[in-house]
Amino acid sequence: MTTASTRTTARGAVVEVSNLRKSYGDRTVVDGVSFTVEEGEIFGILGPNGAGKTTTVESIEGLRVPDAGRIRVAGLDPVADHAAVTQVLGAQLQESELQAKLTVREALELYAALYPNPADWRPLAERLGLTAQLKTRFGVLSGGQKQRLFIALALIGNPRVVVLDELTTGLDPRARRDTWEIVEDVRARGVTVLLVTHFMEEAQRLCDRIALIDKGRITALDTPRGLISRTAGSTVISFTPSAPLDEEELAALPALASVEYKDDRITLGGTDDTVTALLTLLARHRITAHQLRVTDATLDDAFLDLTGAA
Ligand SMILES: Nc1ncnc2c1ncn2[C@@H]1O[C@H](COP(=O)(O)OP(=O)(O)OP(=O)(O)O)[C@@H](O)[C@H]1O
The missing domain is CATH 3.40.50.300 (P-loop containing nucleotide triphosphate hydrolases)
Known part of the structure; x- marks a missing residue:
């Protein structure tokens, strides 16, 4: 970076x-x-x-x-x-x-x-x-x-x-x-x-x-960092849960901007608060997050979001 x-x-x-x-x-x-x-x-x-x-x-x-x-x-x-x-x-x-x-x-x-x-x-x-x-x-x-x-x-x-x-x-x-x-x-x-x-x-x-x-x-x-952090979902979290997760509980995570289900993988857009709350939720249900990836949104995402060019 x-x-x-x-x-x-x-x-x-x-x-x-x-x-x-x-x-x-x-x-x-x-x-x-x-x-x-x-x-x-x-x-x-x-x-x-x-x-x-x-x-x-x-x-x-x-x-x-x-x-x-x-x-x-x-x-x-x-x-x-x-x-x-x-x-x-x-x-x-x-x-x-x-x-x-x-x-x-x-x-x-x-x-x-x-x-x-x-x-x-x-x-x-x-x-x-x-x-x-x-x-x-x-x-x-x-x-x-x-x-x-x-x-x-x-x-x-x-x-x-x-x-x-x-x-x-x-x-x-x-x-x-x-x-x-x-x-x-x-x-x-x-x-x-x-x-x-x-x-x-x-x-x-x-x-x-x-x-x-x-x-x-x-x-x-x-x-650049400031622009990215203005993007809804500036942190992207993706993982494969070891057991099904309750969709309502996921939807209630703080600062959640997006949820996407694809095959057995879940991708969330949110902030650091979303990551922390997700980890707590997973621990509470004793669910393991396989291949957990936490990445920053890019300037590309911010550009599309902020210029409405999406
Ligand atoms: N001399 C000119 N006469 C008429 N229209 C012009 C003139 N110069 C630029 N324009 C128009 O003004 C608008 C803005 O042009 P400009 O070149 O400033 O954009 P830009 O953001 O640099 O675009 P690009 O990324 O495509 O280079 C464009 O629609 C262009 O067609």
Whole structure:
């Protein structure tokens, strides 16, 4: 289980979003979104397709102009102070933004030249495992290598905040895990990370806090653990009883959220209180619980529960 959610982070807000609204025609796609990102945290934005995630982060980057609301990045307005914001905020490029013929080294040099105090690209390339690819053209890099280059380019201006949108989409599980380690390393160096993702496992592993966005609104904002504990049935208990159990007695267990009977196995959703009471009930009837498993609900369960996407 990740320790990310237990880190202490509060060093002051570096990104502030207050009552952000954006419509396209008569469709409101961001409808009063507010949150703050603390310096040094990995803040996740999670939500179904079309929820308004990219619109929100691109407004923070100053690439879209909000209809209403207030955004500050390190105290700066992303639209009015756009040039200054690009110096403190590094954004991941989209694939279409790099020419296929450019080598990794040329891309690093080109982007370093955009900043007054860029990072030295050599150790950056080394850290991201790109040293062997410096002469390779962008067009022939693997998906994982391209993502590493995008992370390097997002970091080359020594930003305080980096925005990573759909970072690991299309990567194989190995490359995805390698990328997660890189993101953790970026944060360990004091950079605040704003991460947009579809992957629950990624959000659970990396994020200190997550804003769940659905239909342009934040439906929950908490640590991964906090989101899971809001789920009805955050603890899942399954077992095979050695003798039949009274269904009414089971139904009366405290904090019980669900009961499922399948073959001779019983699965309950509940809390720690449910587990304790179940064990007492079993002991009272001298019933043994074979293959007793007690597991936590996952962020997946919380997501479905909290976005109503089930
Ligand atoms: N420039 C635009 N013009 C018109 N509609 C747009 C524009 N950009 C986004 N939209 C619409 O706004 C809604 C939110 O889009 P957005 O890209 O912010 O969602 P998202 O949560 O990032 O989705 P996904 O996970 O699919 O990338 C979508 O329905 C999208 O079609």
